[in-house]
Amino acid sequence: MSPRKAAALRGSDDALRDHLVTTAQRLIAEHGAPGLTVRAIARAAGVADGVLYNHFSDKDELLAAAVRSHVDAAHRALGELPTPGKGTVEENLRAYLTAGLALHRAVVPVFAALLSAPAVLTRLAELPGEQTDWRILLSDYLTGEQRLGRLAATADIDAATAVLVGICHDQVLSVLLPGSASVAPEPAAVVATLLAGIAVDQ
Incomplete structure (x- = not known):
């Protein structure tokens, strides 16, 4: 980022804060969180080191x-x-x-990079999300279909949700973990198999 643009952002606290967050987000994606320093974030953002502390109590909060x-x-x-x-x-x-x-391909690698930074994960857990989590949306969808009679009344919605979430975890972690040899099933096959257990009997 150019010094001129960084100077312009300093005129708006919200804009500068957002810029620092975006810069840190990019650095985490590129290099991971371990070893990421305030100086590195400040340099990438085009600001002085101390500017970060005008908006965040410490690096972990950022x-x-x-x-x-x-x-x-x-x-x-x-x-x-x-x-x-x-x-x-x-x-x-x-x-x-x-x-x-x-979603999991986008976020799991970032969380994996934070496993050695538990303080950041603790701070993260304290921050409310702006979007409803996909898992909650999925569970609510299945519950809604069950209430409409389009899924079996005896179907275990929590178990069905866990199956689909587990597939997502498996596919992403198998890429991240060396030596993993998980074969990605087609979504259609996964859904057909799942529905064999929870669909309404015809």
Whole structure:
């Protein structure tokens, strides 16, 4: 960032704070959180080291804000997801699973980079998200379909949700962990298998 642009941002506290968060978010994605210093963030943002402390109590608070912003952006990128009663349950669940895989690919590597920075994760847990979590949206969708009678009344919605969340975790972690050999099943196959257990008997 040019010194001129950084100087212009200093005229707006909110703009400068957002710029610092965006810069930290980019550095986490590129280099991970461990070893990321205030000086490195300040240099990348084009500001003096002390400027960060005008907006954040310490580096951990800034990194937590950056990760929160990243997660919210990843949720917004999913767009509008299907609602109960519209389309078919099978098509809708494919859409949810596809969205879940995209979300996890975007956020899990960032969280993995923070495993050695528990203080940042603690701060992150204290920050409310701007977007409803995909897992909650999925569970609410399944509950809505069950109430409409389009899923079996005896279906365990929590278990069905956990299955789809687990697929997302498996696919992303298998890429991050060396030596993993997980084969990615097609969303259609996953959904068909799941519905065999929770669909209404015809």
